[in-house]
Amino acid sequence: MDLLRELLLAPLEFGFMQNALLVSVVAAAVCGLLSCWLVLMGWSLMGEAVAHSILPGIVLAYLFGVPMAVGAFVFGMLAVALIGGISTSSTVKHDTAIGVVFTSLFALGLVLISRTPSETHLQHILFGNVLGTSRTDLIQVLCLGALTAAVLLIKRRDFTLLAFDRTFAHTIGLSATGLSAVLLMLLALTTVTALQTLGIILVVAMLVIPGATAMLLTRTFGRMLIVASASAVLSALVGVYLSYWGDVATGGTIVLVQSAQFAMAYLFAPRKGVLGRLAHRRRRPVAHRLDQSAATIERIP
Template sequence: MSTLSELLLGPLEFGFMQNALLVSVVAAGVCGLLSSWLVLMGWSLMGEAVAHSILPGIVLAYIFGVPMAVGAFVFGMLAVALIGGISTSSTLKHDTVIGVVFTSLFALGLVLISRTPSQTHLQHILFGNVLGTSRTDLYQVLVLGALTAAVLLIKRRDFTLLAFDRTFAHTIGLSTAGLSAVLLMLLALTTVTALQTLGIILVVAMLVIPGATALLVTRTFGPMLAVASSSAVASAVVGVYASYWLDIATGGTIVLVQAAQFTAAYLFAPRKGLLGQAVRRHRPAAPRIDQASASTERTS
């Protein structure tokens, strides 16, 4: 018991571990919520686009001394606007436009990093630096995370209808364009929230894997939200502790734990898991009673 207590409570004696655990849990929980809608709507690539497109905004914010969250949010919304504008004004497919926009903006960010005198802090944005979370970073994540989660939960019925039947949502008077814009704005906010924990590169995983995991093990959307968020939070807690005791990268460890959860769901989910489907295919069919014979037996 003392060993277990030491494993769980020992790291929390340090302030940086308290900050790291709290910021990881908040960021992962919000990513888990949003990932459910992204997976159902087929917007996983959009999440990757926004996550990579905010890099130049972060670098410019660093150069001019303004909050990085501001620069990240501005460039995230710029990426969304560019993708929407080019898609509607050209014959290019949506995924092609996404690829052009996010790779171009990400390349711009890399060029700006190469010309920035101090690159250490900006490299943390790429790969995350959760153990270096300050109190200011923690408060920023708490505020942005609470705002994003509140909007998602308050408008969850409208967002869910948008995901399942966009035409019906429009028919009953919902502004599908407005809801999509709000959801994309929340995507940008969520990306900013998770930057400190995972970095730009790994935040994409937490915007996709929790929702994919939940989709494999649930049948309705309410439980899917709960499973996605709780699995993301669990991966954050396990990942932070494992990175501390094993002395490995925190962001990568969190994502690997989430990937392990997805693998388990992919293999062992009762209805959609690979092994469950194999068992059902090889299970002998129940004998069927011929209706005419059954009727004759009842008559006799």
């Protein structure tokens, strides 16, 4: 017990670890919520596009002395507008438009980074720097995370209907276009929220893996939301502690823990896991034969 207490409490003696844990938990919880809708709607690639497209906005915000969250949000929405404009005004398919826009904006961000003298390392934006979280960053993440989670939970019925049946949502008077726009705005805000923790490259994983894990483990959307957020928060806590004691990258460790959870769900989920389905298939012939035997016995005079 003393060893366990030491492992858990020793990192909390440092202020930067307290900030890191709190930021990681908030970012993971919000990413876990949003990932459920992204997975159901097939928007995983859109999440990757928004996450990579905000890089030039962050660099430009640094150059002009405005909050990085502002630049990231503006370029995230710019990417969404460009993708929609290209795919609707030409014969280019939606996934192709996503690939063109996000790779172009991401390349622009890399060029700007290479030409921008910086006392702070803008490269941390790519890979995250949760251990360098300041009080200002913490307040920003808490505010953005609370705003995003509140809108997701308040409008969850409308977003869920949009995900399952877009046509019916339009029939009962919901604006599918408007709800999609709000969801994309929340995607941009969530990306900004998780940026400090995971960086641009790894934030995509936390926008996809928690929802995919929860989908394998649950049968209702309400439970899916709970499991996805809990899974993401658990991976954040375990990942931060492992990175502290192992002296490895925090963002990468968090994603690896989340990936391990997905692998376990993929293999061992009772109804949807690989091994669970195999066991179910083996039981079905036996049960079928027993039913046939019972029916035969009942027909014997």
